[in-house]
Amino acid sequence: MTNDTHIVKSYGEELQFLNDSVIQMGSLTESLLADSMNAITILDKEAVSRIIQSDKKINEYRAKIDTQIMTLLVKRAPMAIDLRITITALRISQDLERIGDLAKGNAKKMLPLPQDLSQELLKSLKRLGAIVESQLNKSLDAYIKKSKDLSVEVIKLDTSVNELAYLSIKEMLSFLSKDTKNLEYATNLLFVAKNLERAGDHIRRIAENIYFLVEGDYYKK
């Protein structure tokens, strides 16, 4: 395995700092996604205000990571593994930001929260939210451990996310054909399902980047 210590200590510290920033941004995105699912499924009003704050912070992280990367490129001209750490941090932070945007958008669609809502309508959506949350959690785990195997697991999980999203949408449509009480709200839920599926695509891309970071080559099926 490659030696962990750079001759120039501050270079190693800068890479470590970048790595830590990505992890921090990732865990913020993770809690935003959880909050947004809570806002939708248990109508948690406080979650919605937390979401707005977290999203701001996530955007700030993105800008901070951008600056760190530009400084690294200019100062260090990174090569090999260091180049891959730098480039993947750039890509992963972009995907995390998009996941944050999608989760925030989902929560906003739920305002004002309805007074009562059939749990039947939410059943498959909850499952979809849970699988996307665990997909994101696993991808961050893969990033922290720099694990190729975990990244491949996350990539493969995306198929289940897509299937579940399709199923959710079908179930909601069939519910709507029978019960039109929450028509507007339920229509928004269709977008939520679609956005979760798109968040899953971003998580898949994060995992593909982790694979590239570790292996130095692109993931192929």
Place this chain on the structure above:
Amino acid sequence: MSTSVKISANHLNVFYGQKQALFDISLDINQNEVTALIGPSGCGKSTFIRCINRMNDVIDICKVEGEIAIDGKNIYDPKVDVVSLREKVGMVFQKPNPFPKSIYENVCYGPKIHGIAQSKDELDTIVESSLKRAALWNEVKDRLQEPGTSLSGGQQQRLCIARAISVNPEVILMDEPCSALDPVATAKIEELIDELKKTFTIVIVTHSMSQAVRVSQKTGFFHLGKLIEVGSTEKIFKNPTNNMTQDYITGRFG
């Protein structure tokens, strides 16, 4: 682009007295490509390129085993004429070293002694075309009789390149050609290398990783007299196979 092998080192071992400087080096250098050799000081990369034109012959205690073939012919064969070998394999050094003569004489010296040109007209043509190919002509055409040493460092290095190419070599060896130059002069030499590789096969020793990435198609990493890894420059600097290579190019060596 042609990828035929121009120079092929096979199981090359080099000794300076009791000390072995190169260990079993086997390396193919492709025609019309730039091959960069990198590695820490004392790793043997300069020793290796000095074997390609038998510069090490001038060192009494130096002993070479194995072979280096150019176009399939072993240059260490006793029948090989070293003077004509060096006509075929030119060299540019770290510090520009023009002769203490005029710019014109610096370039025409080689063609004269190798008998490439006899008449003044022929020499004039060679001097002009060599200086043009070395991207120096426009800067010196009105002062050809001035001493070569009156030029700036970057110009002197291009003069040395003009001198090297004036005898129509097939291979140009460059031993850290830009280490004494400023970024502008370095950029001019790098641009020139890119142009020259269309005609010549170039081997360059450099301590600058980014220069190796910019100018070369193939890179070899030397360490303690051994060739640790060789491959396409892109592969070596993006995803090297050997951990020692990775540690060196990322600055983790110590």
